[in-house]
Amino acid sequence: MRARKKLNIGLVGYGFMGRTHSNAFRKVNNFFDVAFEPVLKCVCARDGAKADAFAKQWGYESSETDWRKLIARKDIDLIDIASPNDTHADIAIAAAKAGKMILCEKPLARNAYQAEKMVSAVKKAGVANMVWYNYRRVPAVTLARQLIGEGRLGRIFHYRAKFLQDWTISKDLPQGGAGLWRLDVKVAGSGVTGDLLAHCIDTAMWLNGPIDKVTAMTETFIKQRKHTLTGKVQKVGIDDASAFLARFSNGSLATFESTRYARGHKALYTFEINGEHASIFWDLHDLHRLQYFDHRDEGKVRGWRSLHITDGDHPYMKNWWVPGLQIGYEHTFIHQVADFLEGLDTGKMPRPDFRDGLATDYVTDAVLASAKSGRWVTVKKPK
Ligand SMILES: NC(=O)c1ccc[n+]([C@@H]2O[C@H](COP(=O)([O-])OP(=O)(O)OC[C@H]3O[C@@H](n4cnc5c(N)ncnc54)[C@H](O)[C@@H]3O)[C@@H](O)[C@H]2O)c1
Secondary structure (H helix, E strand, O other), rough: OOOOOEEEEEEOOOOOOHHHHHHHHHHHHOOOOOOEEEEEEEEHHHHHHHHHHHHHHHHEEEEEEEEHHHOOOOOEEEEEEEEHHHHHHHHHHHHHHOOEEEEEOOOOOOOHHHHHHHHHHHHOOOOOOOEHHHHHOOOHHHHHHHHHOOOOOOOEEEEEEEEOEEEEEEOOOEEOOOOHHHHHHHHHHHOOOHHHHHHHHHHHHHHHHEEEEEEEEOOOOOOOEEOOOOOEEOOOOOOOOOEEEEEEOOEEEEEEEEOOOOOOOOOEEEEEEEEOOOEEEEHHHOOOEEEEEEOOHHHHHHHOOOEEEEOOOOOOHHHHOOOOOOOHHHHHHHHHHHHHHHHHHHOOOOOOOOOHHHHHHHHHHHHHHHHHHOOOOOOOOOO
């Protein structure tokens, strides 16, 4: 075991992601031999009593109700942004100016304009940064990248991704406020495009390279909803469903689809990649499996193989239990923290960094622009 240096964490937001991140910071040293030890120094949220209760439950030493005060504290090394999308840019830019390392939830920002400013800020400050696109670190997804990198699929022809949910079908569901900020365009930036497809796009570009062009359609099925904060019925500005076609730089074609109106699906994220020699399919509901078909297998036994990604030679798995026993969703965050801490030690920082987050925001912006214009849109690339 290596000697460990302390890394003081200041977390913003104690919701869903605040919990996954806190869990990761707490567990990483139990399972990964890394040279840093995250210290849960402070949690920040607007409601002081709730922040205190969270601090007690998760073992944070203190709490703040204003993220500016958190950033000003000398005893904080890293700002972890786990608050809604409209807060990311201001917090990250201020944290970078204060010389703090930054972990930021996805999407990096509400749009690429804001994300560009965030990339400039971390570049100028020279601070370590990463975006929580955690699905890259599902062992089966990491393995998919290794198989593609080894050339096992050969030339790639098709990429097909879906992210389906069904929780906003009721017309009586309000928009805005705690738990429902995703329906408020001013806070979220967009609907399923920035929330769900952003995950699919990040994974896709990691596995299959940059996206050059998109043509999209979006729909808002429920046009008006009561706003939780104002009590008034207001126009809904988010996309409830979004589908787009894409061309990757490597010549492959893609379809992406996302909705919160697919009755029966809670978080069905799937992708399939078809190459010249082999195909891969992955499904979040069965996340420890990778489906693999290799045309080069002997004909008699050729078919889809369901690989159980639990063996010691599978990505990350030697750090967990014994072969055959599975891990799950929360472990992807632990893997991300482990890789980040390893990067701090070696100086080779892992990705996705803010620049990668911006690349995804360029795609989501292009998708929304295409849905508006009805035309193909060329995707900008980060400089
Ligand atoms: N990586 C993933 O798979 C994943 C999953 C869910 C959410 N997210 C992202 O994480 C972020 C948070 O989402 P969530 O689901 O945890 O939301 P949530 O609503 O569960 O929690 C948001 C938290 O932010 C706090 N907050 C809001 N405004 C604040 C402010 N000005 N200062 C301090 N705290 C503030 C709220 O009090 C709450 O504690 C979003 O950007 C979202 O897109 C990512």
